[in-house]
Amino acid sequence: MELVEALGRALYLLVSFDKEVYTIVGRSLLVSGSALLLSSLFSFPVSSLLSFSSFRGRGALLSIIRTFYSLPTVCVGLFLFVLFSREGPLGFSGILFTPYIMILGQAILISPIIMGLLISHLGKRWEVFETALSIGATRRRAVILTIFDARSEVLGILLLSFGRAISEVGCAIMVGGNIKGFTRVMTTAIALESSKGNIELALSLGIILLIIAFIINIIAVRLER
């Protein structure tokens, strides 16, 4: 009964556009969206280089990237915590317990996924790249044309990575600190509120997270078609 009651209150929070709920949702989207952007800025050029160049150590690099697919979120959190804590080598930056380090953490987390999947899809399109070169495109333009050709797969990869970023909790809680109104995102709020017994808020955020995951999934499936 308690669960049904909580669910009802959670739905009320959602439909009444509760400020606290939607602030947290907005921050989550902003942090994970920024992480996706940051990771893409790094992952796209690196993936293009690894897809269309041959050099010594390429195979080893690909293996390392694939190994990091299942990088534990708490490991990234711990690594960043040590690096950016006041005593750490990058402590001077003062970004620990800010949204910036959460963005960095999530970007680190999803970069191997973006790179690995992108390399796999671009690698299958060698003929596109070669055709682009043969019509006189620069290497950069050829890469862009190839990525454009793989646009539906690329969007799928981005959505998948965004899903991984927005649903992680380990790193966000370790380096973000779950500060109300500043670094509190959906996953950290769910973890905290449920341990505090505030099931309604946790549930309403959980429902939104599920809805976001559902929407991402639908878009990804449509793109695959």
Added chain:
Amino acid sequence: MIRAEDIWHSYGRGYVLKGINLEVRDEVLSIIGPVGVGKTTLLKILSLLIKPKRGKVYIGGESSMDLRLRRKIGFSHQNPFLFDATVYENVALPLKVRGEYDKKRVEECLHDFSLWEIKDKRARELSGGEIKRVSLARAFVQRPEILVLDEPMTNLDPEGIKILERKIREFKGPVIMATHELYKARGLSDRLLFLHDGVIYEEGKPEDLLDSPKGIKTALFSGMNIIEGEVRGKEEGINVVDVGGERIYVASERGLSGKITLGIRPEDVVITKGEKKSTRNTMRGKIKNIVRRGPVSEVEIEGAFPLKALITTKSLEEMDLREGEEISVLIKATAIKIFEDEIQAQGKLKDKI
């Protein structure tokens, strides 16, 4: 002018190309050879799309993988890829990536390749022949200095072939193409190059290479009957060779001895019904198989040794030849070619390896 100097290439295990040297001036050079001998790899290296493991390609005296040099070459793939756009956009793309988009030039090219009617069709809606035409238009619209075409006639409809032949004849500059269409290559090329196992096995004028090849592999590729026999001596100044128990008369200026390899062009094998004996080489045989190829038909004959004959389909029908039928086979002693030892290409290669 395009020149390749000592080109070696491998994709991992073993070399696909083994020391290719070639120079193409304002002429049409066709590269022929069985599948998997490195034709496509060589074309891609000449087009600066692949960097060879060893050796250099010179375009007008310059050698680099530079974009500026790459843009001098118009390349068409064997299995072309078209971008997910309209025919018009695909043909315009080479100009757009150069920042030289010229509507008039694109439209001209679309008309040249009879693509105007389908210019708004998307790539995925096109047939294999249309895709090939778009790919060729894309190579020509760039107004390249050098044309490199990989199997340009494969999948192309008769009208497309006519257009391509005209465009190649009009082109001023080196044209290099790989092809399996020996008869088309013959009419269109100034020079043929037979690639085998990564080396230039034989090269020369089309008529020399196809009618009287020096190497056995070239002869086999051009469809010649290759038979092995042993010289038994001379009769009235003509060599007598034992092939599978049959006495074959072979005209030769020099004396022959021991085991030899002979070549007979299928069009020099004459088939008659009955037991006519108008030439020295008259044998009995049985028709094993008949393959009709338009105006010409190929007849496989079983006898002391297997033979292929080419006759006009009209003669085939007039003579009412059928599979399993007993026939007489006539071959002129002067139409039989004697092969020397394997040509020098292999020897040169051994020195390099």
